[in-house]
Amino acid sequence: MGDFTEFGIEVEKHLSKLGKDIQQFVEKVVPLTNEDKDFAPDCDIVESDDEFKILIDLPGLSKKEIGISLKDNVLTIKGEREVTLSEGEEFKRQERTRGAFARSFALPENVNKAEVNASFRNGVLTVSMPKSENLKDTQSIPVK
Numbered sequence: 001m002g003d004f005t006e007f008g009i010e011v012e013k014h015l016s017k018l019g020k021d022i023q024q025f026v027e028k029v030v031p032l033t034n035e036d037k038d039f040a041p042d043c044d045i046v047e048s049d050d051e052f053k054i055l056i057d058l059p060g061l062s063k064k065e066i067g068i069s070l071k072d073n074v075l076t077i078k079g080e081r082e083v084t085l086s087e088g089e090e091f092k093r094q095e096r097t098r099g100a101f102a103r104s105f106a107l108p109e110n111v112n113k114a115e116v117n118a119s120f121r122n123g124v125l126t127v128s129m130p131k132s133e134n135l136k137d138t139q140s141i142p143v144k
Contacts, residue, residue, distance in 0.1 A: 038099025052129040059123035068118055078102040
């Protein structure tokens with residue numbers, strides 16, 4: 001019976017570690033929230049040796065209609081797409097998404113927050129986040 005109990009404890013430890021690993025992966029890759037806005041624009045998250053990139057499709061918007069903020073290691077991108085009709089016009093079919101949106105992303109610890117930059121070209125917002133070898137938020141604590 002003892003071997004079975006030890007086996008169960010080992011399995012539980014491994015499952016717990018797996019759960020934590022999955023959670024860390026999801027927090028790095030998957031947006032935190034869509035904040036219940038009207039729509040969520042499609043995005044890709046790309047990693048290379050020296051940076052992370054978030055690419056978001058925002059056709060029909062201008063740079064002035066996009067807001068980007070970084071607080072507490074969370075990058076938030078907000079905006080609004082409006083579709084207006086001229087007087088006397090009405091929709092016969094409406095498929096394009098419109099309204100407000102917000103996407104939030106938990107940044108990996110190794111992002112150099114001071115060097116984050118964004119560009120907008122041909123309806124695609126690209127947020128570039130260089131990696132940092134020096135983790136400024138990490139400090140060593142001496143054992144006394």
